[in-house]
Amino acid sequence: EVQLVESGGGLVHPGGSLRLSCAASGFTVSSNYMTWVRQAPGKGLEWVSVIYSGGTTYYADSVKGRFTISRDNSKNTLYFQMNSLRADDTAVYYCTRARGGSSGWYFDYWGQGSLVTVSS
Amino acid sequence: DIQLTQSPSFLSASVGDRVTITCRASQGTSSYLAWYQQKPGKAPKLLIYGASTLQSGVPSRFSGSGSETEFTLTISSLQPEDFAAYYCQQLNSYPPSFTFGPGTKVDIK
Numbered sequence: 001e002v003q004l005v006e007s008g009g010g011l012v013h014p015g016g017s018l019r020l021s022c023a024a025s026g027f028t029v030s031s032n033y034m035t036w037v038r039q040a041p042g043k044g045l046e047w048v049s050v051i052y053s054g055g056t057t058y059y060a061d062s063v064k065g066r067f068t069i070s071r072d073n074s075k076n077t078l079y080f081q082m083n084s085l086r087a088d089d090t091a092v093y094y095c096t097r098a099r100g101g102s103s104g105w106y107f108d109y110w111g112q113g114s115l116v117t118v119s120s
Numbered sequence: 121d122i123q124l125t126q127s128p129s130f131l132s133a134s135v136g137d138r139v140t141i142t143c144r145a146s147q148g149t150s151s152y153l154a155w156y157q158q159k160p161g162k163a164p165k166l167l168i169y170g171a172s173t174l175q176s177g178v179p180s181r182f183s184g185s186g187s188e189t190e191f192t193l194t195i196s197s198l199q200p201e202d203f204a205a206y207y208c209q210q211l212n213s214y215p216p217s218f219t220f221g222p223g224t225k226v227d228i229k
Contacts, residue, residue: 058217110164
């Protein structure tokens with residue numbers, strides 16, 4: 001059974017750092033495209049980052065230069081290092097598996113979400 | 121980047137109603153559109169990908185259609201568990217990024 005279990009969220013002051021983890025089971029993280037999607041309180045969904053199976057990474061402009069997506073193949077775990085956090089980074093962060101091909105790209109499995117609150 | 125709009129933003133419906141949600145893209149996006157359902161406090165759930173392919177395990181009352189710039193999600197007979205928010209999503213090719221529509225909330229009349 002495919003599962004994504006997130007951890008690492010919490011309250012952090014503006015300018016601070018936090019690292020989210022997403023432990024996967026039922027499939028191999030390094031063989032798939034993995035993403036982070038966030039949702040600010042009461043708002044819609046916003047894609048923020050992707051890591052390809054080959055290791056290439058991309059970021060939304062809103063987090064570029066501040067956040068880093070990575071993975072540990074030995075632990076089958078995805079990470080999201082968030083630095084220089086701002087109040088508008090406050091959101092629930094979801095890790096997802098991305099699938100794609102002739103039917104486009106979509107997110108077929110989601111973690112339970114990890115709340116990050118940036119406040120003084 | 122391609123922008124997505126959804127209509128309506130909110131709709132009130134009764135159990136058994138036929139419900140249609142529209143997603144429009146600012147540029148043609150072939151058939152690369154997915155739909156998600158999100159209930160309060162829960163992670164989104166994939167319903168449809170490739171504009172019309174039902175994800176495994178999703179009830180057949182859900183269907184999707186459309187191409188290029190206009191897509192629809194239809195619920196043929198609304199059930200109590202279908203009251204939720206629905207989002208469309210597509211891929212921007214380069215640089216790679218993913219865009220979500222603003223969402224449609226389906227509420228009980």
